Amino acid sequence: MTATLDTENSELTNALLAANADVEQAEALLAAVGDRISIQDKNFIILYQNRAHINMTGKHCGKLCYQAYEQRDDVCPGCPLVRSFIDGKIHTSEREVVMDDFLRYFEITASPLKDTAGNINAGIEIVREITARKEAEKKLLQQEKRYRELFSHMKSGVIVCRAGDCEDDFVLVDINQAAQRYEKVKREEVIGRSVLELFPSKAPSGLFTVMHRVSETGIAQHLPAAFVADNPASCLKQYYVYKLDTDEIVVIYDDLTKEKEAEEEKKKLALQIQHVQKLESLGVLAGGIAHDFNNLLMAIMGNADLALIALPASSSAHTNIQTIMKASRRAADLCKQMLAYAGKGQFNPERVDINELIRDMDHLLQISVSKKIRLSYHFEGKVPTIQADENQLRQIMINLLINASEAIDDTIGDITIATGSAQCDRDFLDRNSLPEQLSPGLYTFFAISDTGCGMDEDSKAKLFDPFFTTKFPGRGLGMSAVMGIVRGHRGFITISSEPGQGTTIKVYFPTRHEGEKQPRKSQNRLGEFTLLP
Numbered sequence: 347m348t349a350t351l352d353t354e355n356s357e358l359t360n361a362l363l364a365a366n367a368d369v370e371q372a373e374a375l376l377a378a379v380g381d382r383i384s385i386q387d388k389n390f391i392i393l394y395q396n397r398a399h400i401n402m403t404g405k406h407c408g409k410l411c412y413q414a415y416e417q418r419d420d421v422c423p424g425c426p427l428v429r430s431f432i433d434g435k436i437h438t439s440e441r442e443v444v445m446d447d448f449l450r451y452f453e454i455t456a457s458p459l460k461d462t463a464g465n466i467n468a469g470i471e472i473v474r475e476i477t478a479r480k481e482a483e484k485k486l487l488q489q490e491k492r493y494r495e496l497f498s499h500m501k502s503g504v505i506v507c508r509a510g511d512c513e514d515d516f517v518l519v520d521i522n523q524a525a526q527r528y529e530k531v532k533r534e535e536v537i538g539r540s541v542l543e544l545f546p547s548k549a550p551s552g553l554f555t556v557m558h559r560v561s562e563t564g565i566a567q568h569l570p571a572a573f574v575a576d577n578p579a580s581c582l583k584q585y586y587v588y589k590l591d592t593d594e595i596v597v598i599y600d601d602l603t604k605e606k607e608a609e610e611e612k613k614k615l616a617l618q619i620q621h622v623q624k625l626e627s628l629g630v631l632a633g634g635i636a637h638d639f640n641n642l643l644m645a646i647m648g649n650a651d652l653a654l655i656a657l658p659a660s661s662s663a664h665t666n667i668q669t670i671m672k673a674s675r676r677a678a679d680l681c682k683q684m685l686a687y688a689g690k691g692q693f694n695p696e697r698v699d700i701n702e703l704i705r706d707m708d709h710l711l712q713i714s715v716s717k718k719i720r721l722s723y724h725f726e727g728k729v730p731t732i733q734a735d736e737n738q739l740r741q742i743m744i745n746l747l748i749n750a751s752e753a754i755d756d757t758i759g760d761i762t763i764a765t766g767s768a769q770c771d772r773d774f775l776d777r778n779s780l781p782e783q784l785s786p787g788l789y790t791f792f793a794i795s796d797t798g799c800g801m802d803e804d805s806k807a808k809l810f811d812p813f814f815t816t817k818f819p820g821r822g823l824g825m826s827a828v829m830g831i832v833r834g835h836r837g838f839i840t841i842s843s844e845p846g847q848g849t850t851i852k853v854y855f856p857t858r859h860e861g862e863k864q865p866r867k868s869q870n871r872l873g874e875f876t877l878l879p
Contacts, residue, residue: 382473385459386411388431390421393468402473411471426456427469434458434466440476451480503528507541507595509561516541516557519594528583528601553585557595560587571602582606614777617807636681643681647674695733697858700765700792701725703739714744715751715761724764729790730857738831745828746794746851753798753849762795770854778840788857789837795850801843809841828853 382399386392390411395403406414412422421428426437441452453476459468497504503525507516518541521533529545536544542554556567566588586598650670657664704711704723715721743763750761767790775784801809810829832839835855843849 383470384411384473385468385470386427387468388466390427399473426454427471430456430458430469431466434460450475450477452476497522500524501600503599503601505541505597506590507557507597508593509595510540515543516554516595518544525599528599551583551585553587553597556585556587557597560589561593561595564589639677639681643674643678647671647678650674694735694737696736697731698734698736698739699731700729700739700790703736704743704763704765704792707740707743710740711743711747711763714747716754716756718756718758719751719754720758720760722760722762724762726764726766729765729767730788732790732835732855733858734835734855735831738835742828742831742853743792743794745825746853749825750794750796750798750849750851753796753800755798759797761797762793764793764795766791766793767857768854775838778838784836784838785856789854790857791852791854793850793852795848797848800845800847800849801841802845806841806843810839 380398382402383394383396384392384399385394392406392409392411392414395405395407403415411427412418412420412425416422424439426439429435429437436455436457438453438455441454443450443452453474455472455474457470457472458466459470461467497520500522501524504520504522505518505525506520508519510517518536518539521529521531521536526533531544542549548554551569553569556569559565560567566586569585569587571582571584582602583599584602588596590596650667653667654664654671657667704725712721747761747763754761767788770784770786770789772786775786810825829839832853832855837853837855839854840852841849842852
């Protein structure tokens, strides 16, 4: 019996020692944990605190947790332990606490503790400080917001893609506002779709080939500006393609269309200014020469006229002096052309109906062209009248008609003279006239079209230069005089021509309404030159 009792006592002692060892081991483990751990019964009385919890809040075993930790008279709102006691599940909440003037964040995880019968009799709370994580999340959110703002408001278009199921395709992951405007799409409608399906017009530019190459090599590439659609004027784009660490492909591109148009417009304006300066310089030169030439002619013709009076008709010198007078009159005509080119010719403005003027000139126009050429007319029913010099208008028409006839040469062809009117706005005037601040409004025009050889860009640019010709040298100031007369009437000229496609020249004049002030006459007597308004 004694032996049996000793054995039982020994087994009990060993069990107690083992239990104490387990408790000590568990206590050592809980003490070593960095998180704060406490156990409360269902009445929220603190039963246990590990070392980290005591170091943070002090010893509070036997006290109500909400009184000890929060100095409250009742359970804290949103307490996760309350919910664990109710449904027997694990619950988590976050708490903000100001400590030493700093805001710190804690994550509280509550788990129910059950007895062998499965009844909840206590709960364990694990408190973990997450301040560093929350600060990192804030920074990450700030960076994400900053990235999103930059991404959304970049002037350049940006699309982000990932490799698709098909080897030759990519799937759109993200797209910024600029790219949505360029491509005329909405973000919510294109995310997750095939890039090749969305933007097939980009294939000819080689963009997809570059994207595959960057995807394989990881080396960023630049695709220079190229036309990628049937309408080059609307899609001049350059691309930058690179690969992210996430294996996503980023395409950044700029629409250079407006910059290209502005550059072309700048070049055009520079050429116009250069042309105007050339015309002005030559006009000043022509006006000065005409002035001096006119004075010399007056002396020559005056003295020749006096010599004719003094000499008898039978004198052998009489014929020579008449020849001098004839040559002088021809020189006077050349002087008039020079004045017309300079825009300083003598104008006698009156109200002119273009349709009636051309009808009156029909016979003169018919004999001015080759018999192989068919001359036809297309008149607008009722064109607004203009204030102009009829004789100067006749000179313009004859010069343009002769040029059209020479362009057809000795072959069968057609020349059409048309009239009409058009509302010319500021943009149209800027594109088609010299920069002389012509007023927008209603203009009356006549157009002379031929089926001749046409002109290239170089010939069109030089058409109104003095003595320029594509025929034989030694020609006069015909087209230059035309330009001078038109400018003197505050009009402008447009040219449409292609090699082998014929030429159409339109001459526009501002319309004049009843009651408007008429332009004053210009004079050229003894070098008095006055530009028209």
